[in-house]
Amino acid sequence: QVQLQESGPGLVKPSETLSLTCTVSGASISSSSYYWGWIRQPPGKGLEWIGNIYYSGSTYYKPSLKSRVTISVDTSKNQFSLKVSSVTAADTAVYYCARRPRRIAAAGNDAFDIWGQGTMVTVSS
């Protein structure tokens, strides 16, 4: 079955860059049928979409985060990555990677259907 696994440092200093990787198993990240996304959840709060990437490298970001966020894909490793620069305490959250099917007509099929378990990242000196 398809599984996603986040990895990266659990502690990042303010003003530095947060870097996470999502490793996909059981499926090819090069499939034209899926986008791959990042979502985060501050402690005790709701979910926030960060952005998506397609295997071709096309990216889509939340406008309010766009200036600090970079999502990239490494098809040779079946991984995609997230970088958030100039982090502050407000970036402290559980970060999830997830799969999003490519839209088929108006079927509404393109919600996030498979999620990683999430990784906690704390921004603190």
Added chain:
Amino acid sequence: ESVLTQSPGTLSLSPGERATLSCRASQSVSSSYLAWYQQKPGQAPRLLIYGASSRATGIPDRFSGSGSGTDFTLTISRLEPEDFAVYYCQQYGSSPLTFGGGTKVEIK
């Protein structure tokens, strides 16, 4: 940006009862691109409903979704012990994708 408002914030019910959760969007959600997720403590969200009313793979039929435009509903016909959790709606019809603030369904 489409803001999703979920109500109530907390729903206190007993097993076997019916749960009705609401999600209201500040802008019409195009083509019913509205999903519902369930999240239990320490776990990732799980997709329940997509396209406003289609159940995801493996989701029991006690979960149903309805609505269109700006008003959507998730109904759990008879609550099972494993259904007590937080539920989020999400719109993915326009960018940026947005989530509601969540409804916690707790045991009364």
